Each structure stands twice: as C-alpha cells, then as structure tokens.
Amino acid sequence: MADGVALGDLERDALTEIVNIGVSRAASNLRKMIGDHVILSVPSIDVVSQRRAARLITEREAADLIAVRQDFTGPFSGRALLIFPEANSLELVRAVTQGELSADEVIEIEREALVETGNVILNSCLATMANLLRSSLSMTIPEVMRGSGATLFGVEDASPSDGLVLFLYIDFAVRRLDIRGYIAMIMDLPALETLRALLGDFIARVVGDDG
C-alpha cells in the first residue's frame, strides 16, 4: 500500500469516527423509514486499489448486487454507494413503504423507492461528514445500479491506472427482515490529500493541546 497516501492511525481513527457519525445518522434515518431496529458494524477503512475494492465487495457477496450510487464533489470528491444483495431489494422497498402499498405497487415503485432510500441514507451520511469537516459537498441525484462488485466500482473497463482509492464500508442489517447491506465510499487520490488536511483540522479541534 502506498505509504505516501496511507492515513496515519489517528487520521484513520478520526475518519472512522466521522463515518461512524454519518452512518449513525443514516441508520437512524433508515430506522425511521422502516420502523425497525438497524444494526451497524464498526466501519472499516482502507486505502486500496480500485480492483481490490471491487474484490472486497465480491468476496463478501457472491450474489448479484444492487446499489444506489451518489457521486459527490467538493474539497474532496468520490462516490458513495448503498449496496445490498439484489434479492433484498423488494424486501427493503416493502419495509420503507411500511405496508402502504400492494405487492404490485411495490414492484412498480421499486426503483424509485430505492433511489429515495439511497438518497436519504447517503445524503445524511455525506452531509454529516461534510459538516464535521467544515466543508460543503454537492451531490448528484442518486441512481440505481445492478451488477457485480466490479461493475459497481467501475473497475471492469480497466482504466489504465488502477488508482488507489479510499475504501470504507460499514455493514448494516435489519435482522427481523433479513435485510443486510453495506455503505461503501470510494475517494480518488487528490481528494484523499484534501481529506487528510481536513482530518488534520478536525483532529486539532477535537484533541486540542491534550495530544
């Protein structure tokens, strides 16, 4: 792993906590949407190659995946993904519509409901992170993607440089409904440098002189 861009222990801790906050917010929102308890894992953060990021996902999910993708730009840019097994999709839609819709309507609304769910979850997560890092991000309208981990991370059309990315993911599960998924985020390298600077500011604010 390229040492030059790897995050220091403290930077990693800070980023983990920021993601933790963002995802907590996201989970809290998901909880509000489906009215059920959402379990979160401790976020995992790595600086890896795009290919490896794709493998990390495929390794953990053999089945076809569905993802809501939202790109963000600002002091740091990247892509956030809400990923879950395709088989979970309708279950999730049923849960967020809270039994208001018939089975046919659920199928009809599936795509749009996924977009909205992803929008709420990713937006709140990214917005929280932006606030904590005292910067602002603009976010695209989310879109739904289907395919393997490689498709989702765009490593299939092997870009000449298999660039390093910051890969972070967090598992979430709704036990009662057998829904589980991941929130993943990839950021490219220039963004990573900016992110480090922002994290440094954040650490300084939080830790102060205490060291």
Add this chain to the structure above:
Amino acid sequence: MADATAEADRLLAMLAAAGASGTWDWEIAADRLRVDRRFAELYGFDPAEGLSDLPTARFFAAIHPDDRARMRIAVAAILAGAELFSKEFRIVTPAGTTLWMHARGQSHLDAHDEPVRFTGLLVDVTERKRAEERLRIAQSAGGVGSFEYSDGFATATVSEEFCRLLGLHPAQALPVRTINGVLADGGVPLIPEPSREPPPETLDHVFRVRRADDGDERWIARRGEILPEGSGYRLVGVIYDVTQAKEQEARLRELNETLEMRVASAVAERQEAEDALRQAQKMEAVGQLTGGIAHDFNNLLTIIIGNIDTVLRRFDSAADPRARRSLENALKGAERAASLTQRLLAFSRRQPLDPKRIDLDRLLSGMSDLLTRSIPEAIAIQLAPAADLWSIEADPHQLENVILNLAVNARDAMPDGGSLTITARNVTAGPDAERIAGVPDGAYVLIQVTDTGIGMTADTIAKVFDPFFTTKEVGKGTGLGLSMVYGFVKQSGGHIEIDSTPGKGTCVSIFLQRQHPGAPEGNEDIETPAARPGKLSETILVVEDDDDVRAYTVSILRELGYRAVEAHDGATALRLLERQETPIALLLTDVVMPQMSGQELANRVRTMQGDIRVLYTSGYTREAIMRDGRLEPGVDLISKPFTYHMLAAKVRDLLDRAQ
C-alpha cells in the same frame, strides 16, 4: 428526580458488584461527568472530590497517553451524533499499573436527534486481552483459524487466521455465503447456510477449497463442537490446512492402487525375460547336443562315404552292375545323412562358414535352373533382384541353401499352385530412413521370399525357428529348414523376419549387412573339383584321433601320391615332426581332439616350421579356429565327411596357393 438518581446509583453499584469495572454518565448539555466508585478507584480520583459534577475532561485523565487522542476523537463522535461507543484502551492506575479497558457506551438522543447524554460501562479486560493475545499467537503459530456461528445468522465470526487460511481479506465477521464460496466442490458447506438444513451431526470434515486470493487449491480440515442454544445451536470450531497430509495420503493411495499393476507388469516382464532365457538355453542345449552328435556322426560318415568311395573307385562296374548300384545307393544315403548333419550344424550355428563377397544378382540367376527343377509348374516363379545391389558378405553355398530351403517351404505351402517371388533390394534403416522393427540402423540388402500359400498363424510363426518344428507331415521334412535358415542368418550377422497371414501367404525377409568393397570376392566354383595328384616329395602329416577316419584319410592321400605320416594326437605329432628329416608340406589335423586341440597343435608346429600349411578337418568348428566367424589367413578347412575328390582338391589347392 432525586429518587431516580438514587435508583440509578443503586443500579450502578449493583453492576459494579457483579463485576462491571465502572460506569459513567456524561451529561452533554450540562457538560458534567458522573462516575461510580469503582470507576473513580480505577482512575485514581480523590474520593473527597465526590463522584458527580466532575468536569468532563476528567474522563480522559487516566487514559494512557498513547490512547488519549484516539479516545478524544471517539468521544467527539458521540457528542456529534454517533450512536455507539465501543472502544478498548489502556489506563494507568495510580499505582502505575497499565490495565486494558473496554468501554461500551451509547448516546441518548432527544426528539431532534440531538445527543443529550452519554452513558457507559467500563470493564477491565486485561486478562481477556492477554488471553486474546495468546490465542492470536497460538492461531498464527499453529496455522489454526477459529470460527463461531449462530444458527440462522447470515454471518459467522471468524479469526484473522481463518481468513488467511481461506485466502479472504481479514475480517471479524464474514457472510456465510462468502465462506462457502471458497469451497471447490458442493456438498457439505463449511458453515451451514442460514435456515436451510438441520444442524450438522459433526463438525469433523475435510474440505477442498480454492483460496480466494491466489486460487490455490488446498485441503482444509474442520473440527469443533455443536452447542445447543435455545431451539437452535451454535457452532464453535477451528479450521486448519491439511493439504500436505492429504497429498501424502493421495500419493500413498496411488502407490497402493498401482502396486498391483506395477507388480503384474514387473512379473510379466520377468516372465518374458525368463522365457527368452529359457528359449536361448534350449537352443544352446540343442545346439550343443546336435553339434556333438554331428561331430561323431561326421566321423562315421567320413568312414562310410570314404570307404564306399574307395570301393567305387576301384570297382569294375562291368563286373557287377547290381553291386555297384547298391554301393551308389549306400553312398547316396550316406550323403543325405551328411547333408542332414550339415543342417543340424547350421542350426546350432556351428557350421564352418566361409564368407565371401557375393554378387547376389549373379547368385540368384545361377539358382534359376535349380529352382525351376525343384518347383512344380503350377507355381509361377519370379526372380527379381533389383539393379545395383550392394555387395554382401556370406557363405555363398549356405546362402544358396537358405534360399532353396525357403523356396521349398513356399512350394509346400502352395499345394494347389500359386506364385513364388524372390526379390532382393537395398534398404537403409535409420533415423533418416525407415525404421524396421527388430533391425538395428544400418544398410542392408533385403532378400524376400514371398508365396501366396496357406500362410501361418501367429502361434506357428512363434515356433517356426525351433529345431524339429514342422508343419509338414511326418516323413516329409526334417523340421530343420527354417531353424537352419535362422542359424545361418544370425551367424552371418543378419536379421530375419516372417510376415504371414493365414490364407494369404507368407513373406520371409532376410536382412544381410551391406559389405563395403575390400573383401575378397568368392569365385563360385561349386562344381566338383577334379582330383589332382600329389608328389611323394610332398609329405603330409595327418593328425586324427579317430583311427578309422585317420586310416581313410591317409589311404586317400597315399592313393593321390603324397607321402603321408600319421599321428593319433598332438603330442605324438610333435614328436614325429621333430624326428622328421624332410620338411612337412602340410599339416592335416582334426580340430577337436582330446588334450591338444588342432589349433594349439597348428600353433606349435608353426613355431617349428613357419612355412607349413594347415588344413583342418572338422565335423563342426568352434570359434577355436574362427575369428569373427571366419577362417584365419593361411589356414583352410575341409568339412567332414569329405570325399576323395574333395580332399584331393583342397590339399592340392592349399599346397599350390602362393604364400
């Protein structure tokens, strides 16, 4: 409110008593910290300070400096809206001891998702930390990965070594599907798929996996326990790599499985070698036997033929024509016996060969008459030697015999007629040319005798070279034909092959090595030599252990006009030679004699009289007088039985030959 506080205090105290190391309650809005007694003790707070209304900064007071920044960030996250707090860190007690703590906390949010309180429990996990360390080292050192799985869950808790063994990215929990995804074949899953099957009966199993990272195929053993839990179960187990053991096992099994086959093939090979050896021994024994018989037989025939010959030469044919016919019949019978003996010797490869450079084309055309006479008209004969045949070196008389023999066999295979083809052509076997099975690389003249007769089965072919094997009716043949052919070819350094299909015919191929120019060309004077007389001035020493043969030989020589002296063994001959006043022109000696062989005698005589000519007589000839199957120069040989004319010619020829 006071009641509630008291209640909370009591609860915290109870928790502390039950083993919890300490509790805290951080009021965010008020920025105050409240801890229990145990927390205060661990942190070394002054009891006089009280346990509530502490500045929140005190939360970080006892934390190990190396962990402090990390913990500040974690707490900041909670204050900013993170829900869960689960951290391990070190504290340094007032006594200076470093202890590992696990702090588990939670933020409490108001209706607007704003955090208001942060409460938690502090547990001393120093012992667990050490145990974990030991376990981690045990796992990595022993290559053992552990897992734990609760039935119905989609994920299993795993150790780092577990991931490493399966080539997966290290994680604390892996989806069951991911774990089972490394299995190289279906069947038993490594971890049961959620809500699919009843609990396994045992965790003891060996799996073939394809490692996720490098694709390497490994054997992984799983062991562990199935613990019932409520209506379900929990699996706690380990995995470890058994590829090496598996491979050894497979090698051993393969060895066992192929053992029988390898033994069978070794036995078969040995059997074949033994058969070949037995065959060779049989041939050798038969050869010895026939050679021995032939030797004695030839002596007897020499006497019989010689004496009949003598009588016939002196007999007045007009006096008693009937007696003469009888004598001639007797002579014919004896000559047939002689030719039979010759064939026995040929088979035993003990016949003396007199190889010469042969022009095969001439030899074959010379045989044309003989063949036409021996083969009935119903059989079309074709003699087709190719042009520019290479020279070969062989005994021309024997080669004629061989071809005649094969022709006669062909004739007998075609009782209803057919065609007989005798061809000769040049062939080269070798890397640049065709390969001929059983024939070493080299240049050959190939003689083929082909018939369109009844053919032979493979079984028959396998036996045709055995002496006395015959397909002919009793009395029709001696069964020595092909074995003689075989013996001749082998003795001449050639190769022979038989190709035959029942009902189609037979083709016998003889490969004789190409002879490069240099060897003397044989002048094929096969016609009976004329008896040329000798002179009394020419003394011949006859050495022969058989009295009758010696007497006969001496009588012929004297009749021819030579002066003959005789000895019955080598020693006598040498003594005789010492006393001899006139030089001996020729030593005529039997080859095989007791005490001193003909060869030894000849050598001794030569030291005494260098210019002496030597003529061996032999019923058969061992290598004793042959070098590479040939006679030494200055030496000649006359085969027993010999006639008056044959001996006369040979002796004269030798005496007249320029030294």
Add this chain to the structure above:
Amino acid sequence: MPVTVLIVDDSKLARIVAAKALAALQPDWSKIEAGGGAQALELVDRTPVDLALIDYNMTEMDGLELAGDLRSRFPDMPIAIITANIQDEIVARAREIGAAFVAKPVTPEGLEGFLSGAALRLRAARS
C-alpha cells in the same frame, strides 16, 4: 378552516411519507402533490395553496430555486425545504429565502415544529 398543502418531491415514496406525517398531525388539511418544480408552478397558478413542503434534491429544478420562485410570488407562504442533505450550507440557504428546514425522512416529530408554526401564521393572516 380549509388549508391546502403543496408537496413537491420527485419521489413518490417521499410524497407518501410526507403526506403520512402531515395526515398524522393535521388530518383535516388537504394536500396536492407535484413531481417537480414546473408542475408545482403550474399548480399554484390554478389552485390556491396555503403552504409548501419542497424536496431539495430534484432533477429539473432544485428545491431552493423553486422555493425562491414561490417566495417572490407569495411572500408570506410558509415554505419548508425537505432534505436528507443536512449540510450547514443548505440549511443556511433555506433560511436566507425564509424557508424552514425539515430533515428527511419526514416524521411527524420532525414536521411538527414547522406545521404548528405555519398553522399559527395562517390563522393570524386570516383573522
């Protein structure tokens, strides 16, 4: 007192959720829905609207733009920007045009403050 609420969101699901929260708090109020900014502007031309709940993140015209438009035409209309994008910057921009900020997903608790404030203002305006 009949009150008409305009809900603008390009997500049907989001409109359902918002309508549900609205119904829980003010069951007597009626609502009209629009899937985007253009449709919303068309609707307000034909139908009198008392207050508006506007999604921020929409494809053709973002919610702040629409809110600004409505504000210039109805200076007193209570307007709320609804979004999960709770960035300080967005919140600040909503305030600038006199719009309230309600976080997504919309819950009765989250909506309550805005609705009770709006009800008071409407009552004051009509009396």
